[in-house]
Amino acid sequence: MAIKDFIKAATPSGLYSAPQTATALKTATNGAFMIPSKKEYGMDYYLRSALAGGICCGATHGAVTPVDVVKTRMQLDPAKYSGIMSSFGKVVSEEGAGALLTGLGPTVVGYFIQGWFKFGGVELFKISAAQRMTEQEAWDNRNSIYLGSAAGAEFVADVFLCPLEATRIRLVSNPTYAPSTISAMMKMASEEGIISGFYSGFGPILAKQVPYTMAKFAVQGRAAEAIYDSMGKTPKECTSSENVSVSLSSGVIAGVVAAIISHPADTLLSKVNKAGAGGTGSIITRLGRIAAETGIVKLCTQGLPMRCVMIGTLTAGQFGIFDTVMGALGAEKFHFHNPASE
Numbered sequence: 308m309a310i311k312d313f314i315k316a317a318t319p320s321g322l323y324s325a326p327q328t329a330t331a332l333k334t335a336t337n338g339a340f341m342i343p344s345k346k347e348y349g350m351d352y353y354l355r356s357a358l359a360g361g362i363c364c365g366a367t368h369g370a371v372t373p374v375d376v377v378k379t380r381m382q383l384d385p386a387k388y389s390g391i392m393s394s395f396g397k398v399v400s401e402e403g404a405g406a407l408l409t410g411l412g413p414t415v416v417g418y419f420i421q422g423w424f425k426f427g428g429v430e431l432f433k434i435s436a437a438q439r440m441t442e443q444e445a446w447d448n449r450n451s452i453y454l455g456s457a458a459g460a461e462f463v464a465d466v467f468l469c470p471l472e473a474t475r476i477r478l479v480s481n482p483t484y485a486p487s488t489i490s491a492m493m494k495m496a497s498e499e500g501i502i503s504g505f506y507s508g509f510g511p512i513l514a515k516q517v518p519y520t521m522a523k524f525a526v527q528g529r530a531a532e533a534i535y536d537s538m539g540k541t542p543k544e545c546t547s548s549e550n551v552s553v554s555l556s557s558g559v560i561a562g563v564v565a566a567i568i569s570h571p572a573d574t575l576l577s578k579v580n581k582a583g584a585g586g587t588g589s590i591i592t593r594l595g596r597i598a599a600e601t602g603i604v605k606l607c608t609q610g611l612p613m614r615c616v617m618i619g620t621l622t623a624g625q626f627g628i629f630d631t632v633m634g635a636l637g638a639e640k641f642h643f644h645n646p647a648s649e
Contacts, residue, residue, distance in 0.1 A: 348434045348641065353427055355638040360426020363628035365419030367621045372414050373407035374617045379479045381610040382577040391613050402482060410475035412488035417471030421464040426629060428460025429524055434641055442646045449643045453525040461520040465512050470505035472512060476577055508576045511594065515572030519565045523622055527554075527561035528643070542642045547634055554626035562622025566615045571606040573614065 368375075377395055380388040388394040398406050433456040437445040445452070474491050477484055485491035495504035534553045535541060542550055578585070578597045585593030598606060633640050 348430075348438075352638055353431050355633060355636040356430040357423045357427025359629045359632035359636065359638075361419040361423035362632050363625040364422025364425065365415045366628060367624040368418035369411060369415040370624070371617050371621050372409075372411045374613060375414070376407050376409055376479055378610045378613040378617060379476060379577050381613065382574050383480055385605070385609055406482060409482050410478045413471040413475040413478070413491075416488070417468050417475065420471070421468040422625075424464035424467060425460050425520060428463055429456045430641060432456035432459050437641075437643070442644060446643055446645050449528065450525060452643075453528050454521045457520045457524040458517050461517045462513065465509070465516050468516075469509050469512050472576070473505050473508055476508075480577075507593075510591075511572050511576040515569045515576055518572075519569035519618075522565040522568050523561045526564045527557045527622070527626060530557035530560045541644075541648075542640075547630075551627050551630050554630045555623045558623030558626035559619045561626075562619035563615050565622065566618035567611070570608075570611050570614055571603075574601070574606050574609055 373395075377388070377391065377398060380398065381391075381394055388397060395407075433452055436448075436452045436456065440448065470492065471488075474488060474495065477495060478488075478491055485494050492505075498504065531553050534556055535545075538545070538549075538553075540549075542553075545553070575594055575597060578601070585596045601609075630640060
């Protein structure tokens with residue numbers, strides 16, 4: 308499926324407009340089809356998806372803040388913070404246990420906003436694309452739909468995430484920089500300006516988050532399919548607890564794969580947001596210096612075990628919480644359906 312075809316398919320002409328072809332109209336009224344109508348997947352569904360996404364991302368990223376603090380320290384100062392357990396000990400002994408919660412505010416707020424646009428956006432793009440196809444076409448092209456939906460939604464989400472992520476990294480790298488998130492953002496804006504202060508890491512954050520999110524949703528979707536196949540059940544035939552268990556299991560697999568793919572960009576993002584990193588000049592120049600100084604091997608490996616633990620746990624938690632909140636809100640999550648299995 309060409310990218311231009313995906314963009315055309317994924318762009319909704321109207322949230323409640325009728326299916327575009329006679330075949331789509333037929334499948335849209337078929338109870339076995341997983342997308343019975345646009346009304347079922349209308350604005351209320353996308354708002355619930357966005358809210359569930361905001362809750363799951365804000366809660367999980369907030370919960371792993373201590374791990375993220377240590378991971379970031381290991382990336383920024385590997386000579387001092389060389390091991391996972393020893394790094395935890397050094398942070399606590401030198402700065403107190405409260406230092407492990409450095410950046411909690413911007414983390415929770417930033418990732419709630421990011422989760423709102425990411426999960427809500429993925430559902431919007433995914434369903435909009437599938438509704439322009441027959442049931443069989445949607446099933447055959449599900450990988451392209453997963454990847455394209457995730458890339459588009461993540462780009463939008465990162466526009467809002469980047470300023471808060473830059474603030475978080477500044478506070479983690481320099482705990483004395485400012486006493487609060489708001490004061491840190493005001494100080495960064497006054498000293499460096501909006502673009503330089505908050506969007507220096509926009510390139511790296513896209514390089515990190517877009518492949519991460521594409522892998523996260525595509526791998527989770529396929530892993531969940533494999534688990535359901537091994538159970539001999541469809542999502543509709545499973546209990547809510549079984550569906551959540553599948554989400555957790557597939558989320559772990561997706562999280563580890565996504566962490567490995569996006570780790571070099573994550574290391575660059577941590578380093579470029581440290582004051583003075585890469586010297587002076589444009590963002591590209593600074594990133595080039597940082598990459599040359601760090602080396603490819605270290606870019607790919609510094610803090611990677613910690614990040615695999617963090618992202619694997621975090622991703623599993625996100626999908627588990629997302630499904631739970633969607634159920635609590637009375638929304639049934641969209642799943643691709645294989646018509647050949649009937």
